[in-house]
Amino acid sequence: MKSNSRVTAMLGPTNTGKTHYAIDRMLAHRTGVIGLPLRLLAREVYDRIVKARGPSVVALVTGEERIVPDRVQYWVATTEAMPEVGADFVAIDEIQLCADPERGHVFTDRMLNMRGLHETLLLGSDTMRPAINALVNNVRFERRERFSTLTWAGSKKLSRMPARSAIVGFSVDDVYAMAELIRRQRGGAAVVMGALSPRTRNAQVAMYQAGEVDFLVATDAIGMGLNLDIHHVAFSSTQKFDGRRVRHLFPHEMGQIAGRAGRHSEPGTFGVTGEARPLDEGLIDALENHRFAPIQRLMWRNAAVEYGTLERLIASLEVSPENEWLVRGREADDLRALKTLGDLPEIRDRVTGPPDVRLLWDVCRVPDFRGISPAEHTTLLQRIFGFLQEGAIPSDWLAGQIERLDRPKGDIDTLSKRLAYIRTWTYVAQRRGWVQDESHWRGETRAVEDRLSDALHVALTERFVDRRTSVLLRRLKQKESLVAEVNDKGEVTVEGEFAGRLEGFRFRPDQTATADEAKMLNRASYEALKPEFHLRADRFYNAPDTELDFTEQGGLMWGASAVGKLVKGADALHPGVEPFVDEEAGPEIAEKVRRRLQHFIDRKVATLFEPLLALQKDEALTGLARGFAFRLVESLGVIPRDEVAGDVKSLDQDARGTLRKHGVRFGQFTIFQPALLKPAPTRLRLVLWSLNAGLDEFPESPPPGLVTIPHLAEVPDGYYILSGYHPAGDRAIRIDMLERLADLVRAQDTRGGFEANPDMLSITGMTLEQFAGLMQGLGYAAEKGERAKAKAVEAAPEAVAETPATDAPMTEEESVLAAETRAKWEAEQAAKKAAEAEAAAAAGEAVAEDGEAPAETEAAELETFYTFRWAPKPRAPRRPQGEGQGRRGPRRDASQGPREGQGQREGQPQGDRPKREDRKEARGEGRGENRGEGKPGRGPGKKGDFKKGDFKKGGKPSGSQSPKTYQSRPEKKADPDSPFAVLAALKGKV
Numbered sequence: 009m010k011s012n013s014r015v016t017a018m019l020g021p022t023n024t025g026k027t028h029y030a031i032d033r034m035l036a037h038r039t040g041v042i043g044l045p046l047r048l049l050a051r052e053v054y055d056r057i058v059k060a061r062g063p064s065v066v067a068l069v070t071g072e073e074r075i076v077p078d079r080v081q082y083w084v085a086t087t088e089a090m091p092e093v094g095a096d097f098v099a100i101d102e103i104q105l106c107a108d109p110e111r112g113h114v115f116t117d118r119m120l121n122m123r124g125l126h127e128t129l130l131l132g133s134d135t136m137r138p139a140i141n142a143l144v145n146n147v148r149f150e151r152r153e154r155f156s157t158l159t160w161a162g163s164k165k166l167s168r169m170p171a172r173s174a175i176v177g178f179s180v181d182d183v184y185a186m187a188e189l190i191r192r193q194r195g196g197a198a199v200v201m202g203a204l205s206p207r208t209r210n211a212q213v214a215m216y217q218a219g220e221v222d223f224l225v226a227t228d229a230i231g232m233g234l235n236l237d238i239h240h241v242a243f244s245s246t247q248k249f250d251g252r253r254v255r256h257l258f259p260h261e262m263g264q265i266a267g268r269a270g271r272h273s274e275p276g277t278f279g280v281t282g283e284a285r286p287l288d289e290g291l292i293d294a295l296e297n298h299r300f301a302p303i304q305r306l307m308w309r310n311a312a313v314e315y316g317t318l319e320r321l322i323a324s325l326e327v328s329p330e331n332e333w334l335v336r337g338r339e340a341d342d343l344r345a346l347k348t349l350g351d352l353p354e355i356r357d358r359v360t361g362p363p364d365v366r367l368l369w370d371v372c373r374v375p376d377f378r379g380i381s382p383a384e385h386t387t388l389l390q391r392i393f394g395f396l397q398e399g400a401i402p403s404d405w406l407a408g409q410i411e412r413l414d415r416p417k418g419d420i421d422t423l424s425k426r427l428a429y430i431r432t433w434t435y436v437a438q439r440r441g442w443v444q445d446e447s448h449w450r451g452e453t454r455a456v457e458d459r460l461s462d463a464l465h466v467a468l469t470e471r472f473v474d475r476r477t478s479v480l481l482r483r484l485k486q487k488e489s490l491v492a493e494v495n496d497k498g499e500v501t502v503e504g505e506f507a508g509r510l511e512g513f514r515f516r517p518d519q520t521a522t523a524d525e526a527k528m529l530n531r532a533s534y535e536a537l538k539p540e541f542h543l544r545a546d547r548f549y550n551a552p553d554t555e556l557d558f559t560e561q562g563g564l565m566w567g568a569s570a571v572g573k574l575v576k577g578a579d580a581l582h583p584g585v586e587p588f589v590d591e592e593a594g595p596e597i598a599e600k601v602r603r604r605l606q607h608f609i610d611r612k613v614a615t616l617f618e619p620l621l622a623l624q625k626d627e628a629l630t631g632l633a634r635g636f637a638f639r640l641v642e643s644l645g646v647i648p649r650d651e652v653a654g655d656v657k658s659l660d661q662d663a664r665g666t667l668r669k670h671g672v673r674f675g676q677f678t679i680f681q682p683a684l685l686k687p688a689p690t691r692l693r694l695v696l697w698s699l700n701a702g703l704d705e706f707p708e709s710p711p712p713g714l715v716t717i718p719h720l721a722e723v724p725d726g727y728y729i730l731s732g733y734h735p736a737g738d739r740a741i742r743i744d745m746l747e748r749l750a751d752l753v754r755a756q757d758t759r760g761g762f763e764a765n766p767d768m769l770s771i772t773g774m775t776l777e778q779f780a781g782l783m784q785g786l787g788y789a790a791e792k793g794e795r796a797k798a799k800a801v802e803a804a805p806e807a808v809a810e811t812p813a814t815d816a817p818m819t820e821e822e823s824v825l826a827a828e829t830r831a832k833w834e835a836e837q838a839a840k841k842a843a844e845a846e847a848a849a850a851a852g853e854a855v856a857e858d859g860e861a862p863a864e865t866e867a868a869e870l871e872t873f874y875t876f877r878w879a880p881k882p883r884a885p886r887r888p889q890g891e892g893q894g895r896r897g898p899r900r901d902a903s904q905g906p907r908e909g910q911g912q913r914e915g916q917p918q919g920d921r922p923k924r925e926d927r928k929e930a931r932g933e934g935r936g937e938n939r940g941e942g943k944p945g946r947g948p949g950k951k952g953d954f955k956k957g958d959f960k961k962g963g964k965p966s967g968s969q970s971p972k973t974y975q976s977r978p979e980k981k982a983d984p985d986s987p988f989a990v991l992a993a994l995k996g997k998v
Contacts, residue, residue, distance in 0.1 A: 013126050015144055017103075019134040020152030021298040022267030023276075026131045027053070027235075030099040033129060034082060035060060040097035043087040043118060045105055045232045047072065048206040054084040071375060072434040072457075074450070088114050090122065098124035102232060103132030104260070104303065106139070109338050110251065112307025116334065119144065121311065135260050138302045142333050156270035160292045161240060161277035163284075167193045171222040172239040174230060175281060176265055178248035184420075186244060186282070187225040187472040196473030197223035200230055205427050207461035212468065221473055231265040241269040244282040252338070259291060260300040267298070307337035313369075315362040318350045321369060341385075345372040348386045355390065358397055368393055370439070377431040392436065400444050401436065409433060414456045416463035420471060423464040430457050494540045498569075502532045510537060512569035513544060513589040513601060534592045541593040545600045556608045560708040562695055564605050572605045580644060580700040581613055581621070613696075616689040619681050620645045623670040633663035640672065644693045645684035646729055646743070649677055675747040676754075677734055685732040685744060687712040697730050707731075715773045716741050716782070737785025739778070745771055758878040761791070780874045789879035797871035 018026050031053060034040035044050045047070045054068040054075075061082065068075040069085040083091055087100065088111075100122065106115040119130060120143060130140060130147075140147055166189055169175065175190075175197075177183045183201060190197040198216040200209050209229075216224050217237060224230070224238065228248065243265070246257050270276025278295065280286060287295075294300055310327040314320045325343055328336055346369060349355045359368055371393045376385040395401045410433055413426045434457055436442055437449040493501050498510040508517040508530075515537060517530055548566060557565045564572040570588055577584040587601040614621060623629070624641045636655050640647055649656065656674065659667075664674065671681045684693065691709045698706040707727050710717050716739040719728070733740035741749070749771050756762035764779050772779055780790040 013124050013128055015123070015128045015130070015147045016150055017130040017132075017137070017140045017144070017147050018150045018152055019130075019132055019137055021133070021154050022264065023154050023156060023270055023272070024152035025155065026152055027101055030101065030129050030131055031056060033127065034097045034099060037096035037124075037126060039081050039093075039095040040099070040124070041083040041085065041090055041093065041095045041122075042099040043085055043090040043101065043122075045087060045102040046229070047086055048209050049101075049232065050084050050086050051206050051210070057082055057084060072431055072438060073454070074438045087111075087118055090118060092122075094125060096124055096126045097129070098122050098127075099129040099131060101131045103130045103140070104136050104264075105132075106136070106306040107303045109307060110340065113309035113337050113340070116306045116308050117311050133260060133264065133300070134298070135300050135303045139304075139306055139333055143306075143331070154267075154270070154298070155272050157275045158267060158270060158296055158298075159275065159277050160287070160296060161279040163280050163286050164242065166190060166281055169194070169223065169242060169281065170240050172237060173222070173242060174224040174226055174236070174238045174240070174268065175242045175244055176226055176228060176230070177244045178227060182244060183225050183227060184472075190223050190225065191472050191474050194223060196221045196469075197225045199468050199472060200224060200226035202227055202229040203424060203428065204464070205431065205457060205461040207458055208427070208464045208468070211462070211465040215469065215473075225472075228261070228265055230268055231261070235271070236268065237271050238269050239274070239276060241266050241276070241278045242281040243278075243284050244280075245284050246280075246287075259294050260303075262291070263295050263298060263300055266295050304333075305335045306333055308334035309336065309340070315365045315369070318346075318356070318359055318365055318368070321365050322347060322350065341376055341382075342369075342373045344382065345386055345389055348382070349390060349393070352390070355393070358394075364397070367396055371396065374432065374435055377428045377435070378425075379428065388432070392442075396442060401442055403444050403449075406433065406443065406449065410452060410456055414459065416459045418463075418467075420464065420467045423460055423467055427457065427460045427464060430460060494536060500533045500536065502536075507533045510540065510544075512566060512571040513541065513548075513587070513593055513597065515590055515592075534590075537592070541590075541597050545593075545597045549600055549604045551604075553608055553611060556605075558609065558612070558692070558695060560691060560695060561706045562699060564609070571601060574609065574695065574699055576699050576702065580696045581617060581641070583609060583613075583696060583699055585609060612692065616692050617645070617684065619671050619683050623667075623672070623681075626666075626670065629663075629666055631663070632658055633666055636663070637667065637670075640679065640681075644697060644730060645689070646678065646680045646693075646732065648729060648734075649675065649679055652679060673747075675743070676750040677746055678729070678743045680732075680743055682744065685742075690730075690732055693730055694727075697726075714742070715745050715771070719785075735785065736783075737781040739774075739782055739785070741772065741782060756876075758788070758876070761875040761877045763873055763875060776872065776874060780876075783874075783876050787879060788876045791875045791877070793873050793875065794870045795873060797869040 018029065020026065027049075030042060034042055035057070042053065044053060050068065050070055051073075054066060057066050063075075064077050065079055065081040067077060067080040067083045067085075069083060069089045069091060071086060071089055083093065083095065085091065087105075100115065100118050103115060103119055106112050106119060108115070119140070122128070130136075130144075134151065137149060141149075164170075166175070166186060169190075175186055177186060180201065180203070183199060187197045187199050198212040198221050200212055204212070213224075213236065215221060224236065230236070243262070246262070247254055248257060266278035268276075269278055308329045308331075310324055312324065314324045322343070325346075326336070349368065349372065350359075355368070359365055371389050374389060374392070376382075378385065392401065395405075410430070413430045413433075415426065416423070418426075430453060433449075434453040437446065437453045440446070443449045494510060495501075500507045500510055500515065506518060508515055510516075515530070515533060517533070548571070551566065555567060558574065559565060562574040563570050564574065564585065572585050572587040575584045575586050585602055585605040587598050587605060589598040589601055620641055623637050626637070629637050632655065636652065636659060639652060639655065656679065668674075671683055673680055673682055683689070687709065694707055694709050707723070710731050710733065717733060719735045719738055719740040728735050728740045732743050734743055734746050736746075749768060752765070752768050752771070753762075764776065764783075769776065769779055772782060774782060780792075784790050
């Protein structure tokens with residue numbers, strides 16, 4: 009192809025417009041061929057020429073792609089695939105690659121042998137001037153200068169890298185590590201490597217060019233012809249592995265890469281980052297001024313190969329050059345594969361003539377895209393050669409190979425391996441005569457490669473690009489206002505990216521955002537939240553009280569959002585509030601929320617504690633009655649009787665009657681208002697008490713419906729009283745049920761001793777053993793005994809009422825009915841037992857008269873019973889008035905029972921005995937206005953009852969679930985080891 013055409017060597021650094029000039033020159037001719045160093049660059053040039061001339065006259069030929077129309081005029085190809093056609097124009101780009109150890113011999117052959125009929129253009133670095141001048145005749149040199157300057161910028165951290173930077177690494181691991189770091193700190197980076205398919209690289213480059221990311225992490229592949237908008241190039245290392253050894257980069261190699269900084273007339277900079285050391289001054293000067301040592305040797309391999317035999321082919325490929333400018337390069341992969349296959353006996357037996365030698369050489373030139381090992385590659389080539397000698401590669405076998413790779417799912421490494429494998433079959437399908445249906449398999453392999461390339465691009469983007477941060481950076485760079493929105497769920501988005509959530513009147517930013525990103529997100533989010541805060545404040549202020557609630561930890565809720573907390577006020581019944589409102593919302597919003605919360609809690613207290621507040625406001629109460637009412641209000645409506653025994657004794661009937669009008673009940677153990685024992689007032693009473701006492705952890709109220717709950721020594725008795733329970737032994741019994749039990753006990757002979765009847769057990773919902781412990785806690789002695797138990801008979805149908813089928817606790821009416829039924833049934837059973845005893849005695853006498861030995865009777869079954877007697881504890885010696893005793897005398901424990909010497913009737917402990925009206929009133933509790941406020945529990949082991957051993961300090965019953973609560977002091981978390989947590993765990997079991 010040598011001719012007398014004009015040969016021009018256009019040499020110069022990067023960013024001189026050499027490739028653009030070559031395209032214009034080719035289009036000025038009728039036909040032309042241009043060879044490019046990369047398949048990616050070939051596709052870019054092909055697209056440009058198609059846009060200018062149309063697809064019907066432009067061909068693209070690479071090792072893995074072949075598009076050849078019928079009326080082709082312009083050929084765009086990789087240097088290795090340049091067709092040998094007679095064209096008016098020929099151009100070879102990046103001619104300095106003649107010195108490359110692996111590919112150099114191809115570029116050298118094209119430089120020496122390929123010529124256009126009218127014009128030949130050699131494009132490359134100025135370092136090739138001496139070699140071209142020595143090897144090419146009648147060449148004309150043209151020097152091109154850079155359009156922009158290139159300046160050294162020193163060393164920079166990745167976190168401080170300027171926008172539009174390319175960071176160069178020389179291994180896949182380094183590239184991935186740097187891309188991940190940039191994603192975390194700067195929003196993301198595009199990734200460009202030689203191992204990627206052209207489609208994947210194009211997609212990554214397009215993402216960078218579009219400004220979706222401001223950083224490009226690449227290998228030295230960007231040094232070859234990629235025209236990108238790069239302002240700064242940073243080397244993460246100045247060494248690379250060239251396939252044989254780790255070596256330092258040559259200055260002209262660094263110049264080729266660094267020269268990608270700056271586009272057209274815009275200046276560029278270069279520097280180092282990471283562990284790379286700063287460059288010395290001489291190298292910096294060379295890079296800035298594009299002065300490098302000339303290339304002294306070009307790689308060469310004999311192009312005039314002989315195909316007579318394998319030996320002659322190998323010998324012709326190993327011929328040494330005669331020119332001093334040319335040297336044999338390192339042994340190429342294709343020659344190494346040829347030698348390996350030629351040593352195999354089965355291959356030698358099948359290579360019988362020049363056609364077989366030529367075919368074997370063509371097979372050996374299949375690139376090792378997979379890069380597994382030379383042995384693996386040689387085995388594949390042997391299989392392909394065997395198929396081709398038989399005619400062509402079988403379609404079913406090729407389909408199986410492709411099908412295994414057509415899986416566009418997996419991580420980056422998996423997709424990269426599949427893509428490398430499919431490139432082998434893409435190359436094979438491009439060879440004429442190798443497959444049976446060339447057009448089908450070319451389209452099939454290309455489609456699979458495209459799918460894998462797209463999947464790899466998505467995987468790279470998902471891993472190394474944070475879309476949210478990149479969008480924010482791009483908007484800020486364009487100096488545009490960020491668009492933020494708030495949906496009905498409170499989710500805040502900035503430019504369509506999730507930024508956080510609005511909970512009540514507080515913005516919770518996304519915790520996955522970096523520090524720099526969080527600042528941008530917060531700034532944009534609060535701009536969007538300004539009108540939202542006002543809209544929410546208006547809705548909140550006009551919301552009904554049914555939408556608001558308080559938690560047992562003092563939190564104030566609006567639906568599912570915490571909007572404030574209760575704080576200690578002037579007194580227990582007048583708590584204050586503290587709103588949860590961001591400072592950015594403004595003081596106006598905070599004050600509006602605070603007023604609405606204060607209105608809510610004031611109305612809640614007024615509603616739930618209406619009887620107590622009415623008692624406080626009643627002006628008819630005077631003297632001792634008013635003082636007693638003050639004590640009751642101070643105690644939030646529940647006060648142990650022994651604490652006010654003196655005051656109660658001092659009250660006359662008129663005073664008591666006035667207090668009773670307000671629902672005050674004078675029980676034997678407790679003075680209380682039954683309406684305040686309901687679950688809602690009890691829950692609020694505990695919160696108010698905890699606030700007023702300054703507790704860090706607020707105890708939760710016991711679950712409603714339980715007659716008794718565990719009595720834990722670690723929990724102060726004040727908690728039980730405020731919860732509506734009275735401690736007694738291992739259990740604490742509900743106050744109203746205790747008063748009903750006291751009425752039943754009052755009718756018994758407490759001095760002579762009495763046994764528990766079914767009514768007592770029914771009221772407490774306890775077994776006999778548990779009831780004994782309760783009575784001991786109330787000051788009674790329990791004597792255990794055993795007696796013969798009559799033979800059990802079938803229970804009467806009426807007795808079923810004693811044990812309801814449901815798990816719900818019995819009401820008072822059910823308890824009374826069960827007791828009456830049981831008493832009737834016991835009377836019937838006693839009559840039957842007496843009749844049976846008389847019959848047995850008569851039978852025994854008859855047997856004795858007949859002289860027969862009496863039959864041995866069965867051993868009687870024993871039953872356990874308890875006898876309870878009042879056992880008051882000795883009184884403490886009276887102390888002189890004023891020694892911490894007060895006018896009412898020392899406080900006494902409720903378990904001590906009533907005081908002695910205050911008028912007793914036989915069998916009844918009197919103590920500070922309630923008057924007749926009080927006793928009558930206590931008996932009526934639960935049957936009138938207090939009916940249904942909690943039903944008695946069931947027996948042991950049944951739903952609704954718990955044993956003390958079921959609980960451990962700091963734990964909860966197995967399977968229990970506590971409701972979501974908010975502490976009144978959010979900076980302190982509830983202590984799971986607190987004894988209150990054990991009591992709160994009861995709710996999960998009810």
